[in-house]
Amino acid sequence: MTGSAAVAFLCLSAHAGRPTDGAGLYAFDDADDVDWVDGPSGLVRVHYSRSGPNETRLSDDDGDGAPDFPAMVASTAEDVVLFFGEYGFRPPLRESDLGLPPLGGSDAFDVYLVDFAGGADGQFAVDACSGAVCSGHMVMENDFVGYGYPSLAEAVDVLTSHELFHAVQSAYNADQPVWMSEGTAVWAEWLYQPGVRDFLYFSNAYLEDTGRSIDRPPAGVATAFSYGTALFFAFLDEHVGPWAAVALQEEMDGRDADQALEAVAAVVEAGGMALPDAWSTFAEWNLAVGARAGEATSYSFADQLGEPTLEKSFEDRLVEDDNRFYPLAATYYQLTHGGGELGFATVDDATDVRFSLFPVRDGEADGVVGEPRVRWRPDGPGRVSLGNLPAGGYLLVGTYPHPASQSRRVAFCVGPIDALESCLPDDQPERGAVEGGSTGSEDERSAGCSTAGGDHPAVLLLLPGLFSLMRRRRLATRESLQAY
Amino acid sequence: MPWTRPRRSLLPCLALLACGTGGGGDDDSAGADMPGAAPVVPGCNEPVAVECVDQMILDLSLHDDRVSEGAVETTRDGDDFVTVVDAQAGGYNEAANNPWVYVRFTRDGAERVDLDDESALESMGWDMALRRFIVRLNGGSSGPSCVGAAALLESDYDALEAVPDGIVYASDAYYTDDCTIVNDSSGLPGSPQVSLGSWWEYDGCVQTTGVPHLIALSDGHVIKVRVEAYYAEDQDGCNDNGAPGIDSGVFTLRWQYLS
Numbered sequence: 001m002t003g004s005a006a007v008a009f010l011c012l013s014a015h016a017g018r019p020t021d022g023a024g025l026y027a028f029d030d031a032d033d034v035d036w037v038d039g040p041s042g043l044v045r046v047h048y049s050r051s052g053p054n055e056t057r058l059s060d061d062d063g064d065g066a067p068d069f070p071a072m073v074a075s076t077a078e079d080v081v082l083f084f085g086e087y088g089f090r091p092p093l094r095e096s097d098l099g100l101p102p103l104g105g106s107d108a109f110d111v112y113l114v115d116f117a118g119g120a121d122g123q124f125a126v127d128a129c130s131g132a133v134c135s136g137h138m139v140m141e142n143d144f145v146g147y148g149y150p151s152l153a154e155a156v157d158v159l160t161s162h163e164l165f166h167a168v169q170s171a172y173n174a175d176q177p178v179w180m181s182e183g184t185a186v187w188a189e190w191l192y193q194p195g196v197r198d199f200l201y202f203s204n205a206y207l208e209d210t211g212r213s214i215d216r217p218p219a220g221v222a223t224a225f226s227y228g229t230a231l232f233f234a235f236l237d238e239h240v241g242p243w244a245a246v247a248l249q250e251e252m253d254g255r256d257a258d259q260a261l262e263a264v265a266a267v268v269e270a271g272g273m274a275l276p277d278a279w280s281t282f283a284e285w286n287l288a289v290g291a292r293a294g295e296a297t298s299y300s301f302a303d304q305l306g307e308p309t310l311e312k313s314f315e316d317r318l319v320e321d322d323n324r325f326y327p328l329a330a331t332y333y334q335l336t337h338g339g340g341e342l343g344f345a346t347v348d349d350a351t352d353v354r355f356s357l358f359p360v361r362d363g364e365a366d367g368v369v370g371e372p373r374v375r376w377r378p379d380g381p382g383r384v385s386l387g388n389l390p391a392g393g394y395l396l397v398g399t400y401p402h403p404a405s406q407s408r409r410v411a412f413c414v415g416p417i418d419a420l421e422s423c424l425p426d427d428q429p430e431r432g433a434v435e436g437g438s439t440g441s442e443d444e445r446s447a448g449c450s451t452a453g454g455d456h457p458a459v460l461l462l463l464p465g466l467f468s469l470m471r472r473r474r475l476a477t478r479e480s481l482q483a484y
Numbered sequence: 485m486p487w488t489r490p491r492r493s494l495l496p497c498l499a500l501l502a503c504g505t506g507g508g509g510d511d512d513s514a515g516a517d518m519p520g521a522a523p524v525v526p527g528c529n530e531p532v533a534v535e536c537v538d539q540m541i542l543d544l545s546l547h548d549d550r551v552s553e554g555a556v557e558t559t560r561d562g563d564d565f566v567t568v569v570d571a572q573a574g575g576y577n578e579a580a581n582n583p584w585v586y587v588r589f590t591r592d593g594a595e596r597v598d599l600d601d602e603s604a605l606e607s608m609g610w611d612m613a614l615r616r617f618i619v620r621l622n623g624g625s626s627g628p629s630c631v632g633a634a635a636l637l638e639s640d641y642d643a644l645e646a647v648p649d650g651i652v653y654a655s656d657a658y659y660t661d662d663c664t665i666v667n668d669s670s671g672l673p674g675s676p677q678v679s680l681g682s683w684w685e686y687d688g689c690v691q692t693t694g695v696p697h698l699i700a701l702s703d704g705h706v707i708k709v710r711v712e713a714y715y716a717e718d719q720d721g722c723n724d725n726g727a728p729g730i731d732s733g734v735f736t737l738r739w740q741y742l743s
Contacts, residue, residue, distance in 0.1 A: 208581060216542045218580035219675060225580070312549065324541065406538050 018103055019112040019139055020047060024125060026114045026139045029053045037066040038108060039078035045108040046074040049142065054115045056142045069152070070113060073140065076153075077111055077160045083192055084168050088246040092167035093135035098128045104137065109167065111160075113142040121147060122159040124166035126174060132254075134174040138163045154196065161192035172249040177257045179217050183229030184245065190234060191245075194301070202227040203234070204306040207286060211311065213326045215261055231305075235282045236264075238299060240271035261328070261403045279401035280354050280375075283330035287358060287369060287397050294368045295361060308332050318415030320422060324407040325353050325400035332397055335414060336365055339391030343417035344376065345383040345424050350410045353378065356397045357414075363392030372397075378412075383424060385417055527704030531628035534605045536663035540625070543665050544618075544676070545580035546601035554585040554614075558593030564740045566712075567594040571614035572733035579616050579733075586610035589699075589707055591741065611701055612680075616733050617690050617714065619680045621699065624655030626678070629702045631655070635682040641696040641710040647742050653700040654679040683711035688726030690714045698742070709739040 017023020020034055028034055032052030038045050048056040048070040057069035064071070085091055094107045104110030116122075121141040126134045140159050141147065149155035165188035169181055176184075190199035206228030212218070217226040236244040244267050251263035265275040285298040286308050293302035312321060313334040323331055344355065354377050358369040373394075374386045400408050413423035540546060554570035573582040586597040586604055589611050597610040604610060604622075608629040613620040620626035621633055632653030636644070658666045658676035668677040670686060682695045696710045713719035713736035715729025722729045 212542060212545075218545050219543065223580065224577065324538065326542065407541075 018110070018127075018137060019114050020104075024123075024139070026112075026116055026120075026123060028112070028114060036105065037070050037074055038106070039074035041078050041082075042106075043081050043108055044074050044077040044111060045104050045106055046070045046077070046111045046113065047104065048113040054113065054142050056113045069143070072153075073111060073113065073156055073160065076156050077109070077138075077164060080160045080164050080192055081109065084164065084188070087191070088243070089168045089249065090171040092164065093133065093171050095127065095135055098130055098135050100128055100135065103127060109164075110137040112137065112139045114139050115143075116141045118146055121155070122163045124163045124170070126170065129170075129174060132173045132175045134170040136167055136170055138167065150197065154193075157193045158189050158196055158198045161189045162186065162198075165189075169249065169252075173252040173255065175257050176252055177215065177260050178226045179215055179229045180252075180260045182227045183231075184233050184248070186227045186230035187233035187237070187245070190230070191237070195304075199230055199234075200301075200304055203231040204228070206231050207289070207306055207308040210283070210286060210308050210330045210332065211323075211326060212329055214328045216326070231286070232282060234299065234301075235285060236267065236278075239281060239285070240268055240273065240278065244268075244271065265403070275403070276352075276354075276401035279328055280356070280399055283397050283399040283401070284356055284358075284372065286330065287332060287395055291367060292360075292369045292395070296358060296369050296371050310334050318413060318419055319396060320413045320415075322409070322411040323398065324409045325350075325398055326407040327400050327402055327404040330397060330399040332395060333414070334366060335394050335396065337389055337391055337394055338416065340388060341417040342386040342389050342414065343383055343420050344378065344386055344412065344414050345420035346378055346410055346412040347381045347423060348408075348410045348412070349380055350378040350408060350412070351380070352402050353398060353400045353408050353410055355399075357386060357389075358395040358397070359389070360393035360395065363390065365393040366395075367393070369395055383417070383420055386414070527700075528608075528630035528702050531606065531608050532630075534625070534628055536625065536659040537602075537605055539659070539663045539665065540605075541602065544584075544601075546605075547583045548600050548602035550583045551598045551600050552583045552585040552596075554596070556585065556587055556594060556596035558595070560593075561738070564738050565593050567735075567737045567739065569594075569614050569735040569737065570733070571616060571735055572731065573615045576616065576732075582615070584613040584615040584620075587612045587614065589701060589739065594737070594739070608702055611699070614735060617684055618675060618678065619683070619711075619735075620656055620676075620678055621680055622702070624679075625658045625676070626656040630700075631702055632700050633679040634698045634700075635680075636696050636698065637682060639696055641694070641708060641738065644696055644698075644708045644742065647698060647706050651698060653698070680709075684714065689722035689728040690732065691723045691726075692719060704743075705741060706743045707739050707741050709737055712736040712738050 019027040022028065022030070028049060029052055032049035032054050034047055035050050036045050036047045048067065050058065056067060058067045060067050062068060081091060092109050094109070095101065095103050096107050123139040124136055125139065126136040128135055140163065144152060144155045147155060149158070162185045165185040166181065169176055169184065186199055186202050189196050202224055205224035209225055212225065214229055214232055217223050233245060236248070247267045247270060248263060251266050252260065255263055268275045268278045288296035288298035289302045289305040290307040292307060299305070311323065311331045311333055312319070317336055317338055319333050319335045321333070325331060354375065356372040356375040358372050360366055361368040361370055373389060376384055376386070378384060396414055411423065413420045554572065556567060556569050558565050558567040569585055569587060571585050573579040583601050586599050587594050588597050588609060599607055599610060604613065604627060606628060608622065610622050610627070611631050613626065621631040622629035623631045632655045634651050634653050656678045658678060660666060666677045668675050668681050680697055683693055683697065684690050685693055692711050692714060694710060696708050699707050699709055701707065714732060715722060716731035716734035718729035721727045
């Protein structure tokens, strides 16, 4: 059953079983001796086994009669609930909010410590819903023996903040697409405990596949990409504002899962930006990370991330590619420039695809990147001058920053202005008028090329009306199918 | 719906928890009765443009810049060929980041065809593509050729000595007219309803059904194929006890020309 179906069919008169009922994939056994401990404020109750197949860590160093581990889980979970509340999120719904009896023996949020046998380590499960607003409980690995967390405390921080954020989501809308529900839950781990490695691990998984639309994760129930979209929500937090995460959940209240991008756009617009502009910035921030971090604008934690996967790396001073730019995705290239006038050429209609070019500091081939020297938006086939640029390494970002159902396929070249023949028609036209460009707000639709902090004024060489003359030289083999 | 947080290193285990049978139906010739399946007339010379390419690149994680290095090795076993295809693609967690393995069947055995995924969408030079547990054939949704399959659910591979009368071959047909992917009955999102889906089912691990398939190649010839293993080692343990074998995604195919 899918999440949306589950939500749709649950009702107030029935509720899913708890692990103490032996219900669910992860549950207590009849042989378990189950006990519980409440958190200091009584907001969270942790159920654990004192003996049996799901026996937890039982040491009681403080001698208070309750094992230290479940007590730590209860304390941490309460801290997380309070933290999210202070941040502005709604608290998880209690059973009584939906008219249920106290399923865990009290109205506190229930956490169950059950052996996941290494296959997973946490779960939030819905008890009941009113519409798409749901209450539920959390199940967590009983002892983390054999798991790779650097410390037990970090494991508990990660699991409680992640799963309790699903409980928070469910107070708004439990029917969120996986890329949003998991991405925001991983981001919440970082929000609660900055520096947590889980967030960085999954963010790097996103950076390995930036060419994929953010709302189209790969096949599979649980893909790292879906969790790695956390990086986008961290971007919203740092670029749009700390209020954005709460606003996003508010926007999702009452929306269907397939309206999630509309909710994102609404939040970005509330921050005074258009989604394409914000997405283009996100794509640029994702370049200036890892070994490339330190100079160009990016995340506060940029140096802790890995670098995005490059589509191609060109050392022959000419980027030449035929790429599908998927909506809300980004592609990265590396090139070495010998110095002089650099150009961009395409035979395709690249409307709405945006490019930006970042210099590598000190003329190195790769490394820390400076702010982009030039940004441009080709709105048709032709050649664009990117200005006279010094020799050295450059990183190119290409993105189609609009929600859409289809990609933009663009064959293009970037290189010395006079070496772009492979991306131009045979009958190369006269250069068009030179126009100065200005960088891009959403309202500036015309093809443009702008300097972006550099001292080399970029100019735009328009080649109007040439579309019919263009020959997709490099695409010929694609248009005439091969037969073997 | 429970939001289960997978252990990072064990994403594949969770990903297959919901699996049922891999595909196919209850009739003997499953290919003929698969919903949405398009009958194939064996033999074609001209490629047909593949629909829904834009969606397929994302849905199936296709790549345009890498060619699989998965080994394809064929040996003789009596009248049969036995082909081992390494379709591990870096393991489940990395599969989306790696290309498919493309295979061509010939009178001398099966061989790997070195194509990137997007080029393969324009090539008639391959018959079968494999990555992890998904096996596509070059036709319909999957490719520009006309390779199709029929699952003989009630038949025994060894007893098949000729192509039975009345067989209808089905090409892969896992996209609707508006390019929405049609998944198989496994419950796995993004596991397309391929025509060669009856070879597996899931009960704790990927179990082989032993169902023989007929595959009509683009040159009109027909081979019979049985998937004997999905694990490099201990497929029997999976089939008998539900315990995963060693090195998933390493196919053992037994096959023979019937015409």
